[in-house]
Amino acid sequence: MNYKINTRCLYGNNTTSSKEHFGAISYPIYQTATFAHPSVGNSTGYDYTRAQNPTREQLEKILCSLEQGYDALAFSSGMAAITALMELFQPGDHIIAGNDLYGGTIRLFQSINMKNQISFDFIDTSKEDVEPYIRPQTKAIYIETPTNPMMNVTDIAKIATITKQHGILLIVDNTFLSPYFQNPLTLGADIVIHSGTKFIGGHNDTIAGFLVVNNAELSEQLHYITKTVGSGLAPFDCWLIIRGLKTLGIRMERQQENAFAIANWLLTHPRVKNVYYPGLPNHPGYEICKKQATGFGSMLTFQVDSPETALRILRSVKLIPFAESLGGVETLITYPMTQTHSDIPQDQREKTGITDTILRLSVGIEDVDDLIADLKQAFEE
Structure with a gap:
């Protein structure tokens, strides 16, 4: 059933979860590092919390529903989410990025990703034509809208038309408007980023980050990266974000x-x-x-x-x-x-x-x- 957004803030698209957890209205915190196997070659679906945990999975399902995506992944911070995202790219790749981004994002790009031989052009995507900056090595366009802190607004659908023509990714940081006010995936973006610390959590009491993707290939790649680098969000923090999302x-x-x-x-x-x-x-x-x-x-x-x-x-x-x-x-x-x-x-x-x-x-x-x-x-x- 396609619930409206305020209902999805509580349940995602699943209103039966309490029946699966002894009637618990507040989703349980599975505060465990590891899970027992029923037998050799069999699994409950959960093996080790670094790879996945039921509380994290519940949060990811809700966020995915709110952003109308294919899959969502929860990270230990917004910067952890962006760091994992950048592992999609290889030395020699080129990215076009907005020039008015959160300072931590620019710091990551310039001090870590450039060192790893990923190149960037920083432009005002709210005013400039991005197409002249695209070259054979370009793999993505990365934007915030509105931007931090100057509140510049980029036309997501317009940029998405260009990225699709050139076969490159459109990545949108949607932290400022949250999925309540804006859904970039429905406008043609491929990946949405959130600092879950901000509006999604809403209470200044925990740090979190999210990536929401629009297809199975990106989902598989990013789950592998997250499991490998170990930046998934801990169960208790997932529960805090689930609680924050309700309002x-x-x-x-x-x-x-x-x-x-x-x-x-x-x-x-x-x-x-x-x-x-x-x-x-x-x-x-x-x-x-x-x-x-x-x-x-x-x-x-x-x-x-x-x-x-x-x-x-x-x-x-x-x-x-x-x-x-x-x-x-x-x-x-x-x-x-x-x-x-x-x-x-x-x-x-x-x-x-x-x-x-x-x-x-x-x-x-x-x-x-x-x-x-x-x-x-x-x-x-």
Whole structure:
């Protein structure tokens, strides 16, 4: 049966699992490293938790259902997921990547994958034509949409048409909108990435990552890689993410509502020079985001009038923590220059707009009047 998304956040496409586990409504945590074999040559379907575990499998089924994929794999972090993904490629391969990605992704590409002789072109996929960058060695295009932190929006279906023409993969990091608001596989992507730490988990209490794929070949390759490198998500963390997913829809709706209110308040503040939020009609990616997603999410970035103002806000917020990460129920404010993108060379950062006047907000579920009051006093402190 094709359940609607809020139902699938709880069960995936399987509502019979509690009957298989003594009626347990909360899916059991199979906190075991290994499983006994009934006899030689026979298996329960589970042999060793590094390869697979029932709690992890349940989480993967739910995530796969939400992204409408063929299979999903759960990893110990978002970066572990991307690291495993990059093992699909060989020395000499070439990848086209967005130039405004999470700083940890760029660090992995530039310090690890380039060392392993994979080459990259970093371009603005929201504006530039990707086709001239494709060459015989090109194996994939890797994008975030919206991007971290400048909120650029790339047309997924348009890029997918090009990747299919050239027989290369389209990889989309969907962390910012989550599967609740955006499903890149239905738009033509081949692989979707999530930092499960963020909106999927939603409570800032565990770290996780996901890859969701659209075919059996990719599934088989990535399961082999995951088993080999040992980066699968542990059972207890899987259970925490399963629990977090149950409220994904409720959280995303409330967080988006709050983000709209804060974005519009920031637009009126004399010390704010720019607000980057794809839900604002003046955002360059507004129409594309509206076309390919069912919402705009709760991530927004804003530019203030001076580095002194930025530092004063970070020093003066009382309710909103100055912290890395995003997507949890708590609103967080981040200074990308010294946090998420600190390892990116300054000229590279500034080329994409990440300067010492840029702040990023991950908007939570608090009462929005309290959030705005906290920002207001921080500006004025």
